[in-house]
Structure formats: structure tokens, C-alpha cells
Amino acid sequence: MHSLKGKRIVLGVSGGIAAYKAAALTSKLTQAGATVHVILTQNAARFVQPVTFQTLSHQPVHHDIFDEPDPHVISHIELADRADLVLVAPATANLIGKMAHGLADDMLTTTILATKAPVMVAPAMNVNMYDHPAVRANMEKLAEYGYRFVEPGEGLLACGWVGKGRLAEPEEIVQAVAAFFAEHESESCTKKDLIGKKVLVTAGPTREKIDPVRYITNHASGKMGYAIAEAARDRGADVVLISGPTSLPRPVGVDFVAVESVQEMFDAVMEALPDSDIVIKSAAVSDYRPRTVYDHKMKKGDGELVLELDKAPDILKTIGERKANQFLVGFAAETQDLLENAKSKLERKNLDMIVANNVLTEGAGMGSDTNIVTLMSRSGEQVELAQMSKRAVADKLFDAIGLLSGQGSLRDLS
Structure with missing residues (x-):
């Protein structure tokens, strides 16, 4: 994990039951070498006492905007100016709404509004609140501002509901913070080797409808594809x-096309393909789709149900057949015979390179923030990458594309 030594992190804690996890988060960030300045909302201080965070961070804790112990500075401006990162964990629906609309009525929100530092948000709330259109719109607005998110987990929530909304575990948040600094510190030397290039990326799962309430899908999170899109954007x-x-x-800064079914993705890809120089198909699309899609919800019967499936369009194979001068990269998410299956897919679908990973390997599965992959070229060269963040994998991927496009070798990948 990237060292946090010398990093100054302002940790904002808002008033939800998950505030108790922020205490462990404070401890782990401090142990990793960071200087942690905790700001509590008034409601957060009712869940966990300020002295807890003071003991764990070895720093004064802030929770009252009118408490100004040093007359030479304004506390929230001082914190805002000197922060390397503002981390909000947990971030309630209320606080996310305030941040999205520029409201500043307490110590935490004024600090967030005043800072020039990057802001990372770890939401935590009831599953229905998390899925509410207003909350989703607020998070999208924050994403447009450049805020980063640490996704909540799924499971039993304190309210009794089961679903997405549980604050990410402290270890996951620390990893996300470490990955951010590792990425941020390399930005000054980020290559701009893709200026003038058009890159087409597919990401996430598809959903194939059975009836108005059911569909076939998979566990793909989209994290790898989104990391690839961001890396391509940053490289010009x-x-x-x-x-x-x-x-x-x-x-932010990419042309985004939202689709649901494999047919919708197929159509969107084929429309964008002619103008593309590099195509990276990381989406996990459905291989099959229901033969019949029912207009009304299917009712449970007494006997077994047989669901007939037809083959769905093969997007990657079609790109391989239609490509002209595009550099085409596919993904092989396997559970056994990784290299053999990846090589077969590369050849059958006329790829220039394939990215292979075993999704049963810890740290390489769908939904994780890291990946462990093997890159394989058309000539049969292959290089295995160590476990790293998906953004780091994305940059290695573009380094490899640059080498192979220039008649280089994967052996030269550093």
C-alpha cells in the first residue's frame, strides 16, 4: 500500500450510525502515517464523542465553527488551505445534498466549500435513500465537480433493510485514499501520448429482460472500464x-453513453466504431438473452420453469470482423485455464491484445478496487502484472498499447 506519511487529511464525519466506523478509520489513517484532522458535525458528536477522535488522531477535533482557539487563524480556512485531501466518511444523504448545492452552515460544510484540495466521499445511508433520484442526482453533481467516491457495501443495514448503503469498511477506505495519492503523485509525469486519438471503452454489465421485474445480468461493477476511460482521458x-x-x-470529461441491454450496447458500439482509433471492450455482456420477453410479471406456478435463451450478439467478434485500423483490446474473465482460454479468445475474435484475469483470485474479482491481470499480445507475448489498483492497470494497458502500436514488445513494459 502507498505510504500516507506526511499527508494531511481532513476527515469529515457526519451524523449517521456509521460514525462509529470513522473512529477505526481515524486510527488506521494515523497508523499509515497521515496527520488526521477530524471535523464532526453536531449530530456526529452525538454518536461518537470528540474525545474518541482526539485520542486516536492525536490532534484537536473540530465540531463548532464558533470555537476559534487561535486568534491568528480562522480554523476552517486553515484546515481547508492545508489539507492534501478532504475525506467525508460517513457522508449522509443530508450532507451530500448540502455539498451538491454549495450550502455551508457548519464547520464541516464551510471547510469543504473553502478547500482547494481534492474531496473524497464515502456515502452511508438506508438503501432506499441511496437509490432515491434526488440523492443520485446530488452524487452525480458532486462527480461533475470532480469529487471521488468510495462505494458503500451491500448487506444488512442498521435500519433492518438489506441492500446497498453500508459504509465501506475502514480498510477499504484507507486503500482508496492510498490509491488516490499514488495516482495523484504520478499526475505530474502522466504521459500525454493519446492526444488526437479517439478511444472507445465499454464497461459494466448488461441486463436482459425476462419480464417487467426480472432480468439476467452478472456481477460486473464497471470499475475497470471506468478506470480505463479516466486514464485515456488523462493521457489526452x-x-x-x-x-x-x-x-x-x-x-468527467468523457462522452458517456448509457445502455442497458446487449443489443443497445451493440448498436452504440457499432455507431462509434468507425471514428475510433483504440477500442477496449471491458464490459461483461450477456452471452444469451431470453427468447421471450413477457409484457407482464410471470406468475409462480406449481411446476418447474424452463427459460429458453437465444445467443446474444457477439460485440467483440463483430468488432474484430469490422475493424479497419483500430487497435482492439478484449478482456477474458475466467475461472479456470486462464491463459489457454484467453489465447483462444484472442485468436477467435481477431484481437490485438487481451487482458486476462481469474475472477476467483482474491484481489482480482468483479467489484474489487484492484486487479491482477496478464496481458497477451497477438504475437503470443505475455506479461503478468502484480496486484495493483484498477487505475494503475489501466495505465499499464495504455503503455502496452503504445508499445505494440509502435512495433515494440510487451517485454519492454516497465
């Missing part, structure tokens, strides 16, 4: 991201 490319349904905020 014009990016089209075609995404199936995900809970991820839309990346």
Missing part, C-alpha cells in the same frame, strides 16, 4: 464510454 484522448447499469458516478 477523446473518450467515448459506453456503459451498462452501474452505481458509479459518470467520469
Whole structure:
């Protein structure tokens, strides 16, 4: 994990039951070398006492905007100016709404509004609140501002509901913070080798309807594809991201096309293909779709149900057949015979490179923030990458594309 030594993190804690996890988060960030300045909302201080955070961070805790112990500085401006990162965990629906609309009525929100530092948000709330259109719109607005998110987990919530909305575990948040700093510190030397190039990326799962309430899908989160789109954007490319349904905020600075079914993704890809220079198909699309889609909800009967499926359009194979000068990259998410299956797919679908990973390997599965992949070229060269963040994998992927496009070798990948 990237060291946090010397990093100054302002940790904002809002008033939800998940505030108790923020205490463990404070401890882990401090142990990783960060200097952590905690700001509590008034409601957060009712869940966990300020002295807890003071003991764990070894720093004064702020919760009252009118408490100004040093007459030479204004506390929230001082914190805002000196922060390397503002981390809000947990972020309630109320606080997310305030941030999205620029409201500043307490110590935390004034600090967030005043800072020039990056802001990372870890939401935590009831599943129905998390899915509410107003909350989703507020998160999308924050994403447009450049805020980053640490996705909540799924499971039993304190309210008794089961679903998405549980604050990410402290270890996951620390990993996200470490990955951010690792990425941020490399931005000054980020290559701009894709200026003038058009990159087409597919991401996420597809959903194939059975009836108005049921569909076939898979566990793809879209994280790998979104990381690829962001890496291409940062390297100067014009990016089209075609995404199936995900809970991820839309990346800023890319042309975003939302689709649901494999047919919708097929149509969108074929429309964008002629203008593309590089095509990276990381989406996990359905191989089959229901032969019959019912207009009304199917009722449970006494006997077994047989669901007939037809083959869905093969997007990757069709691109391989139609491509002209595009560099085409596919993904092989396997559970066994990884390299053999990846090589077969590369050849059958006329790819220039394939990215193979075993989704049963810890740290490489769908939904994780890291990946462990093997890159394989058309000539049979292959290089295995160590476990790293999906954004780091994305940059390695574009390094490899640059090498192979220039008649180089994967052996030269550093």
C-alpha cells in the first residue's frame, strides 16, 4: 500500500450510525502515517464523542465553527488551505445534498466549500435513500465537480433493510485514499501520448429482460472500464464510454453513453466504431438473452420453469470482423485455464491484445478496487502484472498499447 506519511487529511464525519466506523478509520489513517484532522458535525458528536477522535488522531477535533482557539487563524480556512485531501466518511444523504448545492452552515460544510484540495466521499445511508433520484442526482453533481467516491457495501443495514448503503469498511477506505495519492503523485509525469486519438471503452454489465421485474445480468461493477476511460482521458484522448447499469458516478470529461441491454450496447458500439482509433471492450455482456420477453410479471406456478435463451450478439467478434485500423483490446474473465482460454479468445475474435484475469483470485474479482491481470499480445507475448489498483492497470494497458502500436514488445513494459 502507498505510504500516507506526511499527508494531511481532513476527515469529515457526519451524523449517521456509521460514525462509529470513522473512529477505526481515524486510527488506521494515523497508523499509515497521515496527520488526521477530524471535523464532526453536531449530530456526529452525538454518536461518537470528540474525545474518541482526539485520542486516536492525536490532534484537536473540530465540531463548532464558533470555537476559534487561535486568534491568528480562522480554523476552517486553515484546515481547508492545508489539507492534501478532504475525506467525508460517513457522508449522509443530508450532507451530500448540502455539498451538491454549495450550502455551508457548519464547520464541516464551510471547510469543504473553502478547500482547494481534492474531496473524497464515502456515502452511508438506508438503501432506499441511496437509490432515491434526488440523492443520485446530488452524487452525480458532486462527480461533475470532480469529487471521488468510495462505494458503500451491500448487506444488512442498521435500519433492518438489506441492500446497498453500508459504509465501506475502514480498510477499504484507507486503500482508496492510498490509491488516490499514488495516482495523484504520478499526475505530474502522466504521459500525454493519446492526444488526437479517439478511444472507445465499454464497461459494466448488461441486463436482459425476462419480464417487467426480472432480468439476467452478472456481477460486473464497471470499475475497470471506468478506470480505463479516466486514464485515456488523462493521457489526452477523446473518450467515448459506453456503459451498462452501474452505481458509479459518470467520469468527467468523457462522452458517456448509457445502455442497458446487449443489443443497445451493440448498436452504440457499432455507431462509434468507425471514428475510433483504440477500442477496449471491458464490459461483461450477456452471452444469451431470453427468447421471450413477457409484457407482464410471470406468475409462480406449481411446476418447474424452463427459460429458453437465444445467443446474444457477439460485440467483440463483430468488432474484430469490422475493424479497419483500430487497435482492439478484449478482456477474458475466467475461472479456470486462464491463459489457454484467453489465447483462444484472442485468436477467435481477431484481437490485438487481451487482458486476462481469474475472477476467483482474491484481489482480482468483479467489484474489487484492484486487479491482477496478464496481458497477451497477438504475437503470443505475455506479461503478468502484480496486484495493483484498477487505475494503475489501466495505465499499464495504455503503455502496452503504445508499445505494440509502435512495433515494440510487451517485454519492454516497465
